[in-house]
Amino acid sequence: MKLSHRWLSRYVPDLPSPERVAVVLQQLGIEVAAMEPWGERLRAIELVEVVRRDPHPRADRLYLVSVRRGSGEVLSVVTGASNGFPGDRLWYGPAGTVLADGHVLGVRDFRGVTSPGMLLSPEEAGFSAEPGDLWVWRQADAVGSTLLDVLRGPDWVYDLELTPNLAIYYQSVRNIAHDAAAVAGWTMNDDREPFPFGQSTGLLRVESRADCPLYGLVALDLVPGAVTPLWMQALLRATGQRPIHPAVDVTNFVLWDCGQPLHAFDRDRVVLPIAVRRALPGESLTLLDGTVAALTSADLVIADGHGPIALAGVMGGAESAIRPDTTRILLESAHFSAPVVFRTLRARQLPTDAALHFGKGTDAVMAAAAPARVLAVMAADGLLAGVGDSAILGEVPRQRVIPFEPETIRTLLGVAWSDERVSLALERLGFGVARDLVTIPSWRHDVEGSADLAEEVARYYGLDTILPRLPRMAASPGKREPEQEFLERLRDLWAQAGYWEVATRTFSSEERERTLNRPTGRQPLQLANPLRNEESRLRTDLLTSLLEVFQFNRSRRDRPIAMFEVASVFAREGERVVESVELAVVESLDPVEQFPHGPRPSIYDLKGALEWVAAQLGWELSLSVPAQIPAFLHPGRSLAIAFTHDPQGGGGWLGELRPRTAQGFQGRRVAVLTMRADRPASPRPRGVMAHPSRFPEIVRDLSLVVPEPVTFDEVQTRIGRTGSADLRQTRLIDRFEGDFGVSLTVRLTFQSDAETLTDQAVEEEVAHILSELAGVGVVLRQ
Amino acid sequence: MQSKTSTDGRWWDWFEETLRTARDLPAIQSLRYQWLGKRGQLTVAMKELAQLPAEQRRLRGQQLNQLRQRMVEALDIRQREIDIETEAALLNGERLDMTMPGRPPRVGLLHPLTRARRRIEDVLLRMGFSLHYGPQVESEWYNFEALNIPAGHPARDMQDSFFVDVPNMVLRTHTSPVQIRAMQQHQGRLPVKVLAPGVVYRRDDDATHTPMFQQVEGLVIDHGIGLADLKGTLTTMVREVLGERVETRFRSSYFPFTEPSVEMDVTCAACGGVGCRTCKATGWVEILGSGMVHPVVLANGGYDASVVSGFAFGLGIERLAMRLFGLDDLRLLYQNDLQFLQQFIRWEGGRQA
């Protein structure tokens, strides 16, 4: 909402500087997003007097008008206007003047005659005035005055951001002035006297009292040819509105002035009596904006003898609208039920100024008072020719009353202020406090209980007057839930293992997830109102998100990538939404060109990292090579991951992407890991750390010929099967191929806690191991 | 007599000359063998002592022993010299260009958003807040109704929401529904002191808004909690997170689920409070929204507003991260350009230097 400083000063004559006003507005909770001067443009526009008018020597429709400026200088300006004769006073814009439409005047040549700037029409200057090409000024201002002088200097405009609670009552200069004056101690002019409505029967009837507690009509006549006063045009312009017609402008002015929407009908185009009622089935109405609304019984309408003429509180009809020459007016001032108007506003998407006031709840006292303001403004500026019949139906609703609980207010604020101090704040803001009851001002539909009153007291004295303190309560240490503690540790471990954490968004789409084509078995959760097609669902798969990051980075530069994320994926199961946390890791396996050389990247890096992380977490995983490898993975370089505590529950996959799939993400060799990030089923047993053995280790390297299709896993299992208590470690130290096939060299480390092992004892264990290995055809290489 | 000692002199001269020209270990070994070995010249001479009369034998034995000792010492010294020369020659051949780059260790790093989130979590954990969580796809009741935002409430427009194809479910627009869930879990017990971090969604996408972002929600309920406690707690927290020198101010605001509602501003980091473009010349930037828990919200969580009161606050992790790391574009945080993320390794995780 735009607020004019000058407008505000109509209520507070001794209004301080805009900077000071902004501070007071801030204390009321009104955010001043910007403050700008208004009207500086008008400083250039000068009142001049015509001394001669001659035809242009070489153009039929142009004239040379000589004007005298305030300095006494006479200059000649070319115009095509049909008015502007000697003795007339006109508004002149010298070169450099900015017109209302943003156009900047220059020195122009009209068929050999130079014209510096222009004589202006009202529209060019940014106002409306009596008809005529040029704006002939009839007030007493002296030649040389500027348009800004006539408006008594520039205005300041505050750009206010009203939160929804403040919008209920601060879309009104009067209400802002009221509270600002209260808080800052300014003196305010306030007049809320009801208009002395007549008793004209036959003017109107209200069928839906609940929808419309108060409805008043006043017939009035405008002076023919009346023009909206310049000061009002300036205020409307400054606050972003366009003057249209005096009747419309005055109702708009009163709307923002005191928050009461009014409607002006063309009295000659309505057939009395006026009825306020719900629309009947089949009725329709052509609105001011030209659209035709098919009405329903949810719509409250104003109807005349022929049918609906306005959507009550939202928008008038085209038929009964004010036309340029309308002088006979029927002015409506009403109090409508906020929910009824809001429903129509919503359903029909008609956020008109009137609807945005009525829909939030207006001040019923103002409905009765506003016509008086209209007539006062019109009379003061000579627009009013006469006032006719008037009538009002209904009553101003009784003001609401709630209990006064100063102790609750003190608690909510955390202060020790007296009852008097609390009630003073409320009274200054318009509340009535009597013993244990608070009467709520008629414009404050937001106030319901003591919490709201506490806010008023805080606003009145300012939040700075509440001294900070720390709560006094039983102290207990804060803690993370074990599930989250686990996820944080999971993140830490992957970062420690050399992987970079990324943060991706959970949005995805069918097309995006198709690139990887990983069967997750999840039914996707679709967004009903996505921002864009690529974000039409919540992801069912975290790996795709990471591969997209991979692709993004690859498209920028060719550098090693190792990254991970622990985040949610989503699925729907019937009407249920299932959110589960996954871990995904992506690592490029392309050789790294660098000197001095580093280790060659390998899928075993990622496998090793997983094994290390799992060991730290107490994850018991079984990694196996299943018969069926999903299509997105390399069939010869992938592993299925299962949790040993829940082997059927689905774990995940580790492997190289199938190169064809990798290409879809601008990758060549890419290692990936995708798995559930479940917490271990049972917490890790907390053992006692063992002392190192005092006895020497004995090391034996066995070079084994391992026939196809025996895997290292089987070799290791066979070695483990011997159950040797002294075998401390089995480590693969080499692999090579020769004419004998594949050879693996395994280093066995033996050590006892009780004695120094003899060679003979170790040889016996090795023999035992070799006999186990022979069972799968693994033999020592000769 | 004379002849014997002059023999020793000749022997020594000859030995010393040979030793001086010995260039490597084998030459030393051979010299040692030639004189001191089993059949070495000196060894033989000492064996022959037995044939001399006792008188001469004693004297001659002393002379030969002295000579032997001198030779052993000279051989040892020369051998050490050659060791050093040999090693020097060897190491000279192993020289590397030590100006070449080192091989960096492979390291990873947590995302700045995780680090910013943990920073505020850690501060509030120390202040006795416990962490609570709720689902990202939330029921409309928890996300709106329970928080005093009934259908048709203007605040439902303020937080333009994403809906899903499951009826009555919405991508949560804030972490505030966790307030209700945490209160329900506490089942009326006091005090309630919880912290709820999480991902939230708004249907908004521009330079300052992203449709998905992270929030941290705080909630304190007990007997006699007031706005003064809110101010004290949040000021303490913010100083702990952003540094002791940060100034704070509170402004009236509006949230449907708090009454009164306030927003907290902190000194603008870009200008230090003097006023600049970032802070629209005010010297302040908003850091969080908060307020006293609305009676309706307390009731929906199973607490009676006539007996207890509480405050709640919520702040955006992205905004905090931007402040902590000195970022000016929110979208970079979700772009995951690894080169961009690598800069964050220099941030030590404590207060900004």
Ligand SMILES: [Zn+2]
């Ligand atoms: Zn600044």
